[in-house]
Amino acid sequence: MQIRLLPLALLAFACVEAHAVEDAAPQEPTVAVERPARIRLFGQNGVGLTMYTNALCEKQYDEEIEASGSIGHYFKAMVRKKPENISIGMPETDDTRNLATRDKLWASPYYSEHPLVPGQPVRLQANIANGSGWTCNRGRGIEISFVPEPGMDYEGDMIRDFEGGHCGIALRQVAADGTVTPLVGRLMPPKCPAEPAPAPSLMVMMMDADNLQYRLAEEGAGIDELDNDEDSVEDLEEMIAEAPLAGGMPLCIVTSDDADASEFGKKLPALLEKRGVQSQVVRVDGKALAAEWGLTEQRPLNFALAEHYCRSVTRRN
Known part of the structure; x- marks a missing residue:
């Protein structure tokens, strides 16, 4: 699956001093994460x-x-x-x-x-x-x-x-x-352990002009998606209003350069400001990240890779 959002370059993650969404300016990639x-x-x-x-x-x-x-x-x-x-x-x-x-x-x-994705079997x-x-x-x-x-x-x-x-x-x-x-591999267990999945430590959103994918920061959350169009703006508003964004929990948004002019792109800054979570936002330029990792149109940046990047960056802080 793939993500998409507002256009902004990789920002150095600073959980305490993060810029407000509307003030974030494009920058060169400053947070290096070893490639997948x-x-x-x-x-x-x-x-x-x-x-x-x-x-x-x-x-x-x-x-x-x-x-x-x-x-x-x-x-x-x-x-x-x-x-x-x-x-x-x-x-x-x-x-x-x-x-x-x-x-x-x-x-x-x-x-x-x-x-x-490193670390995933x-x-x-x-x-x-x-x-x-x-x-x-x-x-x-x-x-x-x-x-x-x-x-x-x-x-x-x-x-x-x-x-x-x-x-x-x-x-x-x-x-x-x-x-x-x-290398010597191993056999996969036939059954998974009956242990509950740990609650995510951050919320990840991946958006472009056509589609938004996201994983809420709650136990066992899967990947959800919304069409990035006028008919779905109300669904976006409801999702942002109800998202379990605890104080200090990072919200990592992976974007593309055409998403800021989209329906979601125009609406998102005000929605995040209304929730009061600007200082928790980490923004990533998806195209810059894909280029840094050598990804292509045939093997593009997907949600799993974007989430890996977001987790790697937020763990450092």
């Missing part, structure tokens, strides 16, 4: 590989990303339309340089790179996705999980040994010079 982790997933026809983000157990996760194995990829391979590689700047490795060696029998190998699940009848783990597939670290790069790849009847998932850490180190 990144993972390169290898795909090809006949391989099913799926990634689950923020996977706390087998059935609880944020996003399901199909890295390989769709029927659409198969038909593209039949007419020699290999899926394009998608990069967000990870270093080349031997596996990317020698990708063509995998291109046998319409395999059409490719890779895609994705940003990952990632689960990779794989199986053989062809009509040969050969499967992994009697059709149940195989899986592995790991916790990415800030600024680190990884590769995830399914390994098949048809003669030996073996399949596995290779997880590698990628250094800045492109050398790789194998």
Whole structure:
């Protein structure tokens, strides 16, 4: 999902001396947060590989990303339309340089790179996705999980040994010079612990000219969203009026440069002033942050990454 709000550049966070919303002026990014982790997933026809983000157990996760194995990829391979590689700047490795060696029998190998929120578990699940009848783990597939670290790069790849009847998932850490180190993953627990989620320590809003996403600062709050249009202004007013913004609790707003002229952008400063929370506001220029982290239109800044930035900044203060 994605966010959007009023245009303003990254402001150094100063919880006690934060500027009022209407007085905030664009600045160069002044609060550096180490970029998110990144993972390169290898795909090809006949391989099913799926990634689950923020996977706390087998059935609880944020996003399901199909890295390989769709029927659409198969038909593209039949007419020699290999899926394009998608990069967000990870270093080349031997596996990317020698990708063509995998291109046998319409395999059409490719890779895609994705940003990952540091500290949130990632689960990779794989199986053989062809009509040969050969499967992994009697059709149940195989899986592995790991916790990415800030600024680190990884590769995830399914390994098949048809003669030996073996399949596995290779997880590698990628250094800045492109050398790789194998990593040992872990199995994901089938059930999540029956512990209540801790209450968030801040409220996060992500807005552009079309859409507003937000997470309220309350226990177990999910991500909600509103269309950024005149018909939804009343919903915005109600949300701001009722939001659980305790004294001193940060409100982190991630914005884009076209959102200040939107319906929400014009209304928000007065709503925040009415609540008396100007000194709690931290503003972030979403486009500047995306550029700093090397994100692209294909892999844009999303709410999870924006929230990671907001939490990193507010923890420092």
